Amino acid sequence: MSRADAAVAGEERAPSPRRSLLWSLGILRSELTTTLRRWRTLALLGVLAAVPVLIGIAVRIETGHGSSPGPDGGGGGPAFLSQVTNNGLFLVFAALAVTLPVFLPMAVGVVAGDSVAGEASAGTLRYLLVAPAGRTRLLLTKYASVLVFCLVATLVVALSALAVGALLFPLGEVTTISGTRIGFGEGLLRAGLIAVVVAASLTGFAAIGLFVSTLTGSGIAAMAATVGLLITVQIMDGIPQLSALRPYLFPHYWMSYADLLRAPVYWDEVVRNLGLQGVYAAVFGSAAWARFTTKDITA
Amino acid sequence: MTESGTAAGPAPVTEPGAVIETRGLTKRYRGGQLAVDGLDLGVPAGSVFGFLGPNGSGKTTTIRMLMGLIDPTSGTARILGHPMPGAARTVLPQVGALIEGPAPYGFLSGRDNLLRYDSADPTADPRTRRARVGQALDRVGLAAAAGKKARAYSLGMKQRLGLAAALLQPRRLLVLDEPTNGLDPQGMREIRTLVRELAADGTTVFLSSHLLDEIEQVCTHAAVMARGRLITQGPVAELAAGARGRLAVTTPDPGDAARILGGLGVTGIEVDGDRVSAEAPPGDVELADLSAALVHAGVRLRSFGVQRASLEDAFVALTGEGFDVAG
Ligand SMILES: Nc1ncnc2c1ncn2[C@@H]1O[C@H](COP(=O)(O)OP(=O)(O)OP(=O)(O)O)[C@@H](O)[C@H]1O
Numbered sequence: 001m002s003r004a005d006a007a008v009a010g011e012e013r014a015p016s017p018r019r020s021l022l023w024s025l026g027i028l029r030s031e032l033t034t035t036l037r038r039w040r041t042l043a044l045l046g047v048l049a050a051v052p053v054l055i056g057i058a059v060r061i062e063t064g065h066g067s068s069p070g071p072d073g074g075g076g077g078p079a080f081l082s083q084v085t086n087n088g089l090f091l092v093f094a095a096l097a098v099t100l101p102v103f104l105p106m107a108v109g110v111v112a113g114d115s116v117a118g119e120a121s122a123g124t125l126r127y128l129l130v131a132p133a134g135r136t137r138l139l140l141t142k143y144a145s146v147l148v149f150c151l152v153a154t155l156v157v158a159l160s161a162l163a164v165g166a167l168l169f170p171l172g173e174v175t176t177i178s179g180t181r182i183g184f185g186e187g188l189l190r191a192g193l194i195a196v197v198v199a200a201s202l203t204g205f206a207a208i209g210l211f212v213s214t215l216t217g218s219g220i221a222a223m224a225a226t227v228g229l230l231i232t233v234q235i236m237d238g239i240p241q242l243s244a245l246r247p248y249l250f251p252h253y254w255m256s257y258a259d260l261l262r263a264p265v266y267w268d269e270v271v272r273n274l275g276l277q278g279v280y281a282a283v284f285g286s287a288a289w290a291r292f293t294t295k296d297i298t299a
Numbered sequence: 300m301t302e303s304g305t306a307a308g309p310a311p312v313t314e315p316g317a318v319i320e321t322r323g324l325t326k327r328y329r330g331g332q333l334a335v336d337g338l339d340l341g342v343p344a345g346s347v348f349g350f351l352g353p354n355g356s357g358k359t360t361t362i363r364m365l366m367g368l369i370d371p372t373s374g375t376a377r378i379l380g381h382p383m384p385g386a387a388r389t390v391l392p393q394v395g396a397l398i399e400g401p402a403p404y405g406f407l408s409g410r411d412n413l414l415r416y417d418s419a420d421p422t423a424d425p426r427t428r429r430a431r432v433g434q435a436l437d438r439v440g441l442a443a444a445a446g447k448k449a450r451a452y453s454l455g456m457k458q459r460l461g462l463a464a465a466l467l468q469p470r471r472l473l474v475l476d477e478p479t480n481g482l483d484p485q486g487m488r489e490i491r492t493l494v495r496e497l498a499a500d501g502t503t504v505f506l507s508s509h510l511l512d513e514i515e516q517v518c519t520h521a522a523v524m525a526r527g528r529l530i531t532q533g534p535v536a537e538l539a540a541g542a543r544g545r546l547a548v549t550t551p552d553p554g555d556a557a558r559i560l561g562g563l564g565v566t567g568i569e570v571d572g573d574r575v576s577a578e579a580p581p582g583d584v585e586l587a588d589l590s591a592a593l594v595h596a597g598v599r600l601r602s603f604g605v606q607r608a609s610l611e612d613a614f615v616a617l618t619g620e621g622f623d624v625a626g
């Protein structure tokens with residue numbers, strides 16, 4: 001009898017379901033501010049912000065010497081680079097083309113790889129779990145905050161590029177890949193859409209990072225493994241002999257965001273990319289969940 | 300209901316009001332190490348329960364199983380009447396824990412650490428969060444250092460921060476794994492006072508420790524572990540009474556005293572300067588006869604008596620091996 005009474009007394013403190021949902025968001029806010037306030041995160045974002053600055057200055061110096069920045073038609077160097085001198089907005093597309101293969105996913109790999117393993121090696125994971133954060137809830141929070149980081153990192157590149165582009169080069173109408181011209185306002189909208197699609201391209205890899213992070217108790221090991229995996233897969237995606245496999249590799253359609261600059265927009269590969277990311281997120285997210293909810297937390 | 304008492308064999312002694320109750324709790328780590336072996340623990344409500352054992356005897360492993368951090372290989376554990384780890388969401392908000400030392404985020408201030416741990420608890424009211432964090436910091440004496448990065452805390456300050464995290468809400472049970480580790484004597488005293496205060500408020504406190512006199516000072520009950528097995532549990536007074544005290548004689552003639560006591564069948568005689576100590580004789584020996592025999596033989600006595608057994612004596616008597624790590 002006394003035990004039943006005790007149980008009731010304990011449940012009194014539990015909030016109503018609606019309030020509970022609202023209160024649950026507290027952990028997400030805490031996770032986001034904790035991630036974004038870390039010196040390491042700020043350093044990663046700083047590097048990402050510096051890339052468009054370097055590209056912009058390099059292009060400006062090149063053109064200052066009176067020579068064209070590259071063969072017309074974008075045959076050499078990163079995509080869109082040749083158009084930057086005519087329209088600063090193209091620096092956004094060029095900067096994303098430069099950072100998407102390595103820099104952006106590397107930053108995501110560091111944050112995702114460290115998300116669970118870093119807490120485990122610091123010992124803070126056990127205190128979050130006895131708080132009790134709940135294993136599923138904590139994992140969802142971690143993934144959500146990594147996704148927010150994907151978006152923030154992409155926006156940092158895009159906004160830095162937009163600022164540098166506006167500062168160093170003229171802005172104006174945008175010539176699409178198809179050759180037609182669209183107004184600057186619509187160009188800006190497309191740039192925003194592209195940033196979102198690029199961020200979404202990273203979600204599959206983010207889930208892989210999260211999964212790796214649940215496998216080890218060392219934050220450094222998880223980060224190294226995640227980034228190593230990225231480089232391996234990027235190399236595999238460049239080997240023509242693996243053509244049967246390549247369409248299933250997560251970075252295979254990453255560059256398809258350029259299709260959003262066609263008129264009309266060519267959606268096929270963009271959709272295929274997003275679908276592939278969804279599959280990766282589902283598979284590795286489930287694997288991370290299966291691992292994390294049954295794992296012994298001994299650190 | 301009527302025929303339950305007929306079962307043979309000693310049933311584990313667990314009162315109905317047990318706050319922690321384990322049955323055959325066993326943990327074998329993946330490496331094959333049997334860390335906890337068939338533990339039947341019963342922690343009565345309202346007690347301050349000392350969990351004693353040498354290094355590596357399985358105390359932390361037990362606490363991790365109780366908190367749902369690791370799965371038992373076999374056996375069950377109930378906390379506040381609910382099964383763990385199944386009922387973790389209901390149980391853990393009512394439990395404050397310090398497990399194997401503190402673990403703050405070094406890059407956050409003490410206050411931000413507590414805010415983070417509190418926001419991880421879905422039953423914690425965000426409207427009172429700042430106030431509760433402030434109170435917890437006050438309670439462990441960290442208010443002045445609350446804005447400092449935890450990286451710059453001393454070990455004792457980190458330990459206090461860990462305790463503050465356990466005190467963010469009113470708790471029905473506190474599980475403290477070596478809470479005074481790294482604290483200065485003043486800090487240890489404060490923690491003991493804190494534990495007594497909490498116990499007076501009705502919180503059950505389960506604390507593991509190496510410091511026997513600490514357990515003796517604050518605990519009402521204790522359990523002793525060795526090599527993963529529970530050796531004994533019960534009220535501290537009974538445990539200490541279980542071990543025989545020691546006969547202590549101070550004399551300027553220690554050699555003669557030792558010889559005569561030995562002749563009277565007293566065992567375990569040790570001579571140290573002018574002090575002679577021995578195992579207390581069994582109950583049917585009249586102490587006055589021993590002292591009379593000594594005096595009669597011309598041994599001059601400064602003092603003569605039996606010292607009450609300490610928990611340490613009880614511990615050594617129970618484990619038989621003192622406080623060494625088992626392999
Ligand atoms: N993660 C692990 N993997 C394998 N064996 C472990 C692990 N953690 C602990 N052990 C083993 O389990 C046994 C019990 O360890 P535990 O940490 O529970 O002891 P303890 O009583 O808390 O010791 P201490 O007083 O030193 O804190 C030890 O023999 C230890 O070697």
Ligand SMILES: [Mg+2]
Pocket residue numbers: 358359360399476
């Ligand atoms: Mg321990």
